[in-house]
Amino acid sequence: MHHFRQLLELQNSQLAQLLRFTLYGLETTLNQARAEFPQDPGVKLCDELLQELHNLLQPAPTPLHPHIGWEDVIPSQNTLKLDRLREAFNSDLELNYYLGNSQLQSQTDPDLWNEIQCKLLRIPEDLAASWRQRTLDMAQEIGAIADNSNLYELPFIRDEIIYPGLSGSVQTQGLSLSQKAFLNYQNLQNNESDLSTGFLLLYTKFIEIEPNLYHALKSVCSFDIISLNSKAEQQSQYINALSDRCQRTQKAEESADPLSILRAWIDMDEAIHSLVFVPPAERYSWWGKLQNESRRILKKIADKAINAGHEVRIRQLSGLYADICTSSKDDLQLDFGGTPGEVLTCLRVYARINHEESPGRVIFRSSR
Known part of the structure; x- marks a missing residue:
């Protein structure tokens, strides 16, 4: 694993990023296979390999000010x-x-x-x-x-x-x-896949430097908002899921089928909006506007599907929770932040595609 680590730690390397994404995919595949074949004679070795992959993929701490080392003497607060x-x-x-x-x-x-x-x-x-x-x-x-x-x-x-x-x-x-940092990994083509890759690369790096991030991605953890700083395995699982959805949006765009692209982007948008702070960032904050770039792309894709003759309705859920709860499922509740009884953030949009409904998902403030 020594050469794997050396390549993964190489800065501004497309090969390093390709290796990282490949290892994320291998980790996801092995986890799924491990669950499907619990009696397989290779289970023990598979568990050990998964642990090695997990350790290998853990990002090294990257302080925003690297000239200050953790070994430096920490002054008292009043200095x-x-x-x-x-x-x-x-x-x-x-x-x-x-x-x-x-x-x-x-x-x-x-x-x-x-x-x-x-x-x-x-x-x-x-x-x-x-x-x-x-x-x-x-x-x-x-x-x-x-x-x-x-x-x-x-x-x-x-x-x-x-x-x-x-x-x-x-x-x-x-x-x-x-x-420029993005171009080290990706050639810009001015399409939606650039944005999905952009969010994947941005989030991977931002998670390394921001200790206050959580995720609420249902496919990784259904019933909680999880700190990525305190649970390292959740960090890798979230990035794995984000990477997988990014790849699915790219494959859907290659197919040129408007409904496949729309469904893939609804899933990608959910993964993007499921990286949250607690309480969630305000909708018109820098973070909120950054994430809303995904929703703008989603609207454009929905419009293309409508122009192709499909019946499509996409709704970002907001306002009073009591007014939107019939359009959502498996919602998450916080007892602080924002206004009691209101939606704090929309994790997944409500979608109706050719009479098929897909519920949204939100984090809301309890009404007490």
Whole structure:
């Protein structure tokens, strides 16, 4: 496995990405075969191989500021230069409404900067813009300035600075989307499969750097919202499922059958929207708008199926849960975040295709 690991850890390598996806597929196949043939004489060896694959596919921790090692001495909280920013952030009641009553955990200034900026991706963009300017003003007060030249790049189908890094008295990387990083894995063809591959590559990298992500993908875990940071096996299973659905959308597009493409994209869209925060990001946040790019593609595909003569209705479920619950199934409930009794996020759209109904799925806030 030594050479496998060496290739997997090689940066910006198409061969490394191909190997990773192949191993994800092998892991999924072996898991399915293991469940189907429990009395097979190779079960024990299969279990050992699955453990080796699981260990091999675990991503190495990738801090947003790699110049700071885990072995460094962690200062006490009252020595942070950005301590006043942390206190203001923790005490803001409007932020608590969207983020839940979770206090910032970082123990260094670079970590604190990145933790705050990542949390701002989950709140409405106007509030996030106001708070982002406030963070820059408070950073400048202690001798740190915005730095857009030092960015951790996430592969995607376009370029975008998500938030800046800092230089001066506090030095840390910012975060960006990078089409160049995406092109290291995929040739752009301006079709829907570019977006599905873009989400697959983006999510694979984002999961490595964001410890607060959960998944609610029904095919992986039916009745819970699972932390990807605390349960590593769920992380690999979620990425496996996302990769499998990405491949199915590509095969469907090759077939040129509008209904096959539509059904594959409904499944892909569900996997994309099932990567969530707790409580879920606000619909008009940066994260919400990013995920909504999948819904826009889904609408275009539905329109193509309608133009081909099919009866298609796609509905994103939102609003009061009592009003949409007959159109959904196996929903998940939270006791905090958002407004009691309302849908917090739509994981899977409701679909009606040629008189065949497919229920949606949501996370909602309990009415108590």
